[in-house]
Amino acid sequence: xxxxxxxxxxxxxLSDDQRIINAMHTFVNxxxxxxxxxxxxxxxxxxxxxxxxxxxxxxxxKYTPIGKIRPxxxxxxxxxxxxxxxYRFFNLVPAVTLKELKYWQELIYDSCTLxxxxxxxxxxxxxxxxxxxxxxxxxxEAGLIPExxxxxxxxxxxxxxxxxxxxxxxxxxxxxxxxxxVPINVDKExxxxxxxxxxxxxxxxxxxxxxxxxxxxxxxxDWTLCSDGFEASNIGxxxxxxxxxxxxxxxxxxxxxxxxxxTLVLPECGHAYGAAxxxxxxxxxxxxxxxxxxxxEFLDDLVSTGKIKLDHVxxxxxxxDPCQLVRRGGVTKAPRQIMEALGLDLIEMEDSGSFGWCCGxxxxxxxxxxxxxxxxKVFDLKKKQFEETGAKRxxxxxxxxxxxxxxxxxxxxxxxxxxxxxELVANNxxx
Amino acid sequence: xxxxxxxxxxxLQSAMVIFVAGVLWRIIGILALPFISIPSRARxxxxxxxxxxxxxxxxxxxMWPHKSFIRQALFSTINGHVYHIGLFVVVFxxxxxxxxxxxxTGLSWASLPSNLVNAVGVVTAASLIAALIHxxxxxxxxxxxxxxxxxxxxxxxxxxxxxxxAVSHLGARYETLLAIHLLSIALLLIWFxxxxxxxxxxxxxxxxxxxxxxxxxxxQI
Numbered sequence: 001x002x003x004x005x006x007x008x009x010x011x012x013x014l015s016d017d018q019r020i021i022n023a024m025h026t027f028v029n030x031x032x033x034x035x036x037x038x039x040x041x042x043x044x045x046x047x048x049x050x051x052x053x054x055x056x057x058x059x060x061x062k063y064t065p066i067g068k069i070r071p072x073x074x075x076x077x078x079x080x081x082x083x084x085x086x087y088r089f090f091n092l093v094p095a096v097t098l099k100e101l102k103y104w105q106e107l108i109y110d111s112c113t114l115x116x117x118x119x120x121x122x123x124x125x126x127x128x129x130x131x132x133x134x135x136x137x138x139x140x141e142a143g144l145i146p147e148x149x150x151x152x153x154x155x156x157x158x159x160x161x162x163x164x165x166x167x168x169x170x171x172x173x174x175x176x177x178x179x180x181x182v183p184i185n186v187d188k189e190x191x192x193x194x195x196x197x198x199x200x201x202x203x204x205x206x207x208x209x210x211x212x213x214x215x216x217x218x219x220x221x222d223w224t225l226c227s228d229g230f231e232a233s234n235i236g237x238x239x240x241x242x243x244x245x246x247x248x249x250x251x252x253x254x255x256x257x258x259x260x261x262x263t264l265v266l267p268e269c270g271h272a273y274g275a276a277x278x279x280x281x282x283x284x285x286x287x288x289x290x291x292x293x294x295x296x297e298f299l300d301d302l303v304s305t306g307k308i309k310l311d312h313v314x315x316x317x318x319x320x321d322p323c324q325l326v327r328r329g330g331v332t333k334a335p336r337q338i339m340e341a342l343g344l345d346l347i348e349m350e351d352s353g354s355f356g357w358c359c360g361x362x363x364x365x366x367x368x369x370x371x372x373x374x375x376x377k378v379f380d381l382k383k384k385q386f387e388e389t390g391a392k393r394x395x396x397x398x399x400x401x402x403x404x405x406x407x408x409x410x411x412x413x414x415x416x417x418x419x420x421x422x423e424l425v426a427n428n429x430x431x
Numbered sequence: 432x433x434x435x436x437x438x439x440x441x442x443l444q445s446a447m448v449i450f451v452a453g454v455l456w457r458i459i460g461i462l463a464l465p466f467i468s469i470p471s472r473a474r475x476x477x478x479x480x481x482x483x484x485x486x487x488x489x490x491x492x493x494m495w496p497h498k499s500f501i502r503q504a505l506f507s508t509i510n511g512h513v514y515h516i517g518l519f520v521v522v523f524x525x526x527x528x529x530x531x532x533x534x535x536t537g538l539s540w541a542s543l544p545s546n547l548v549n550a551v552g553v554v555t556a557a558s559l560i561a562a563l564i565h566x567x568x569x570x571x572x573x574x575x576x577x578x579x580x581x582x583x584x585x586x587x588x589x590x591x592x593x594x595x596x597a598v599s600h601l602g603a604r605y606e607t608l609l610a611i612h613l614l615s616i617a618l619l620l621i622w623f624x625x626x627x628x629x630x631x632x633x634x635x636x637x638x639x640x641x642x643x644x645x646x647x648x649x650x651q652i
Contacts (some may be wrong), residue, residue, distance in 0.1 A: 005636050020598075030467075031464060031465055032464055032465050032467030033461060033462060033465065033466045033467070034466070034640045035467075036461045036464050036469065037461055037633055037636040037637045038637055038640075039641065040457070040461060040629060040633050040637075041629075041630050041633040041634060041637035042627070042630075043563045043580075043627055044561065044576050044577075044580050045507050045511075045572070046569060046570060046571035046572040046575060047496075047500070047503065048595050049508055049571040050504065051500060053505075061570040061571040061573075061574040061575070064575055066575060067574065078581055080464070082456055082457045082459075082461060083456075083457070083460075083625065084624070095599075119641065120492070120497060120500070120651065121496060121497070121500045121503075121504065123496070123504075123507075123508070123511070123636045124493070124630060124633075124634055124638060125489050125490075125493050125637045125638030125640070125641040125642065125645065126637055126641070127640075127641045144448035165604070207537075220595065250506045256442050259495070259589075277471065278471050278648060279469055279471070280450070280471065281469050281470045281471040281472075282469040282470075286470050287471065287472045288471075288472075298612050306456075311510065324517075326649065327650060328648070328650060329648055329650060330474055330645070330648040330651075331649075332650075332651075350501050352648065353498060353651070354651030355498075355499035355500075355651075361651075382629065385511025396466030407616050413624035
């Protein structure tokens, strides 16, 4: 393969050799039994390409998911596999070069949303999405990630959130409270429920914060937001910055423990769910001492137990399944049950639930502005499937999906809004 | 030493030693790596034994693609099943092979009629050739394929073809054809632990681990 990718970004002033050493060292640390077996099991059938929106919409075989981890595979074969000494001695598997790492930057970050559709088609059951996520760890340590994501990383390291410094948080929430005329609890010393947010909810989606407060207030819940533990989107999880992922995760857990919260409610954000629901235990060292639920699960519980009642919308709607919540997280029924409670006539897309296509912006792709052109191309797939349903409303339960879908529609002058499930619930709450 | 004597004796014996030692080395090499587990709470209602069930579900479920992928995976799946089943029939249900295994292990079982096995052998060879054509003409497969893929294909097809020639007595003396067949098997056994043919063992772990992970989350396997 000739390596003629567009110019890759790099961070820091590491020497070329040090970048490679850092990448290899981190790659190698990720090879446990399961990842190693995945590395050893691929039969190169290429079916994963058929499940990947970047291949399907461009027809370019370089986007084949299993090919996206080739440097990771090389590192395994050369340094960790059972025959690594032989491969090294005879140089049967060459050492990974900086040129290769730079070439693969686009494949690992710009053209993979970690959506995991490839994992579902793989006849060997290889969790390719997980391997790409692990490959990002090495790329981050090598200072070889897209600059836009690196900027968000640096901001989050400094502020604790890519959206705002913690010291400004309470003030922003106060403004949202006044704008929507809803009391919003901040920094209560003790509360049963710790509510967390995604960056967009302090920017484009402030109504979601007010809506969440409206619902919680309606059931007289003992809840609060906290200035020192509100950021749930976890850019470390997306970028491959494990130190930051750990820091952000532990901040949430420690905040929940400090205020005595029994439940930690995650915002409408898919990656927050992946980071806090499934990976937090890695950093905590065991099952976390708080019940971590996604906003959708929380709302579903309120609806199904009759704690909230909803007016009927009586319109047709289709649901865009956020990958980390549904395919990778198992929350498939909850959003549909809420839509049913809203009286929405759900019309499923051709590929839906666990098999739905990603919005194209997951895994940091929506924030990685240099990938815009590619992202807009893959958006066609989602647009086509939604239009085929003939539904009026497009609903989702992830702020990042919503932004991606909204930006995609705007780019092609498509007059279709994307609704937040949380906002639909709040708008139709019987009080 | 006659060629047949060599093939039956030192060639096959050393190949089997390499096969057993290589397979054990590779499996132990993988199993020796740490099992990185993230002890998150399972989806409500999923018990620890449910994750074991997920392991087996993962192994079974990936035998056939999900409905959403059937159209794209149809050729690979059907052709893959044809040559996998074909290889099983030819290797384990052909009377001379059963006799060979009986000599080696003392175990034996009923065979299928030779003509039927020969026909299956022809279909298997055709299916393997179709797989190669697909690999060479499909841009995705061509891009991701390496020497491992092509050589593994060759060492799999060679015993099928040489076996068919041997039973048909075509091209040379039977003893020579049989010797070539045995040497091709030796080559297969020697390559097996080093290449992708090891998926015959490893699929249990790769499918199983993903099945267990997804079951833990209550997600689609």
